[in-house]
Amino acid sequence: MWARALAGLLAGFFLAAAVTGLLAWLPPGPWQSAIVPSLIAFIPAWMLAALWAFAFRTGLRAWTWLGGSALAGFALLWLLRANHWVL
Amino acid sequence: MKFSSLTLRTFTTLHTWVGLVAGFALFVAFYAGAITVFHHDLPLWQSPHAMEQPAQTLEDAQRLLDGVLERHPEARRHIGMTFPGAETPQSVAYWQDAKGTWLFAWADQYDGSPTAPQAGLAELVNELHYTLGLPVAGIYLMGMVSLLYGLALLSGLVIHLPKLLGDLFALRPGRNLKQMWQDAHNVIGVLSLPFHLLFAVTGALLCLVFLQMAALNPLIYDGKLLAALPAAMDTAPIRAAAGQPVRPGSLAMLHARAIAVANDQGQARFEPAYLKLANAGDANAVIEITGDGGVSLGPLGAVAMDANTGQVLHTQLPGRRDANHATLAAAYALHFGEYGNGLVPWLYFALGLGGAFLFYSGNLLWIESRRKRRQQEQGRAQVNMARATVGVCIGLCVAVSAAFVSVQLLEHLAPAQADAGMRWTCFLVWGGCALWAALRAPWQAARELLWAAAIVTALIPLVHGGMSGLWLWTSAQRGYWPLFWVDGVALAMAIGFAAMARASSRRALHGEPNSVWSRPSPGNALS
Numbered sequence: 001m002w003a004r005a006l007a008g009l010l011a012g013f014f015l016a017a018a019v020t021g022l023l024a025w026l027p028p029g030p031w032q033s034a035i036v037p038s039l040i041a042f043i044p045a046w047m048l049a050a051l052w053a054f055a056f057r058t059g060l061r062a063w064t065w066l067g068g069s070a071l072a073g074f075a076l077l078w079l080l081r082a083n084h085w086v087l
Numbered sequence: 088m089k090f091s092s093l094t095l096r097t098f099t100t101l102h103t104w105v106g107l108v109a110g111f112a113l114f115v116a117f118y119a120g121a122i123t124v125f126h127h128d129l130p131l132w133q134s135p136h137a138m139e140q141p142a143q144t145l146e147d148a149q150r151l152l153d154g155v156l157e158r159h160p161e162a163r164r165h166i167g168m169t170f171p172g173a174e175t176p177q178s179v180a181y182w183q184d185a186k187g188t189w190l191f192a193w194a195d196q197y198d199g200s201p202t203a204p205q206a207g208l209a210e211l212v213n214e215l216h217y218t219l220g221l222p223v224a225g226i227y228l229m230g231m232v233s234l235l236y237g238l239a240l241l242s243g244l245v246i247h248l249p250k251l252l253g254d255l256f257a258l259r260p261g262r263n264l265k266q267m268w269q270d271a272h273n274v275i276g277v278l279s280l281p282f283h284l285l286f287a288v289t290g291a292l293l294c295l296v297f298l299q300m301a302a303l304n305p306l307i308y309d310g311k312l313l314a315a316l317p318a319a320m321d322t323a324p325i326r327a328a329a330g331q332p333v334r335p336g337s338l339a340m341l342h343a344r345a346i347a348v349a350n351d352q353g354q355a356r357f358e359p360a361y362l363k364l365a366n367a368g369d370a371n372a373v374i375e376i377t378g379d380g381g382v383s384l385g386p387l388g389a390v391a392m393d394a395n396t397g398q399v400l401h402t403q404l405p406g407r408r409d410a411n412h413a414t415l416a417a418a419y420a421l422h423f424g425e426y427g428n429g430l431v432p433w434l435y436f437a438l439g440l441g442g443a444f445l446f447y448s449g450n451l452l453w454i455e456s457r458r459k460r461r462q463q464e465q466g467r468a469q470v471n472m473a474r475a476t477v478g479v480c481i482g483l484c485v486a487v488s489a490a491f492v493s494v495q496l497l498e499h500l501a502p503a504q505a506d507a508g509m510r511w512t513c514f515l516v517w518g519g520c521a522l523w524a525a526l527r528a529p530w531q532a533a534r535e536l537l538w539a540a541a542i543v544t545a546l547i548p549l550v551h552g553g554m555s556g557l558w559l560w561t562s563a564q565r566g567y568w569p570l571f572w573v574d575g576v577a578l579a580m581a582i583g584f585a586a587m588a589r590a591s592s593r594r595a596l597h598g599e600p601n602s603v604w605s606r607p608s609p610g611n612a613l614s
Binding site: 001013014017018020021024025027031032033034035036037039040042043044046047048050051054055057077 | 097098100234237241245287289296299300303306307316318319320409415418
């Protein structure tokens, strides 16, 4: 239980941050015009990520899936911005 | 929807523990929050003769603004002020001094006080709501509690999902009391779920937003978040001072301009509520007037103007604003219940008390499902949980009512001590109730503290009537509705507490034996 809780708390935080980043950068227009919606969305995103951690049998799996998703999210964000596909 | 039994077990454990950890703080947040819905009415109820004072005019507001700007050069950089209106009959100005401390001025008091006028009771209840009354760390604690609350809601939803529709309107009273409590817990939880999710999210946001921005800024906003915030949150553009003094435009002109601009943009109604003024007296002075725009989920909109000429610089009004301002106004209005008509605050009040019930019943269910049905002696953990639930939750109800009674007495007998006295009363009574519950058997403590809550709450309208001469019927006759409703709701709640006290007595004497809530029968006590 504790290993999964920790995965939800930490890996879940970074996953929620990556989702928030995509929400800020993906909509049309500059990211500055989606600051407030993205800041609001971060909270339920973190809650759902933490909840997701408990759907796994072990802490290791939770860490792998949440951490992997967070990395994928940040990689996508980096790719979009490095290629100037988003403003 | 189907889940494996292992998943359901995990989520049940999660729901139980997150609920227990956050439940006490959430009870306080919801009980105090339900009362905070009426925070504009409490100062009127608290201070004698508040209802008889004539409403201020724009000239009074102009005099206050001029007086403060003349005496406090640091207020010229940036100052805020409320317009006299239905919600704030008296204008209040506020600004930061050189050290960054907020100062307040009102009526003919221009010197700048570190506390807002008539903050008293409304502020105490509000502090209980968002900090539990704990200084500094309280707000962050409540932010984390809100996050746990969201987790408890979502995990509760997962557990209940397979039976959600089938059991939605089932309330099974009868022999199996646990079933009835479980049904009540579920139905309130499901029917008010959107409201609760909204509070879990906006509550966490309001408490943690500064930490959140600090953490997310380097991760996703390139470290440029703080520079982008003013444009996202305010309406007025930032203009550097020109260093050239100019005679400012009058408040009456700017007030009328703001209304005319809002009307032009399709707002049939626009009631200026407060202003923000930057670089007052300078050629580049900017004023932002925020007002209630009526029919919108986020009814607050703003008009920014040159403070000297009244030339419009920017607007953010319902229907014509960007995503940042629309979501900010909606999130704010949804948390504080400041949208829709006059029934919305009452709905929030009812849902707030319903939320408090949700956490209270959650603790009762935890105790009930661990009850030893064949013996009188109950587990130590269950007894302690019962004591803590009664002491903290019912104790809080007694303490809040005691604060109402004491502030009303002190306002008439020793006004200078009203604020401190009310706070001491509140926290001493709360501590006393918790101690009482720790020393008595749970079935006794529940009954006694509920009677205490009933009596102290019934004293609210009595002491108010006795001290100010404004009884329920006098307030109704004179049309002092805020006072009538504060006293009337207190009376209704006193009756509610008394009914619960009687129910606890009945349960202790005649309900199923072998429970923390039943009176031990004399024969069994020895065995």
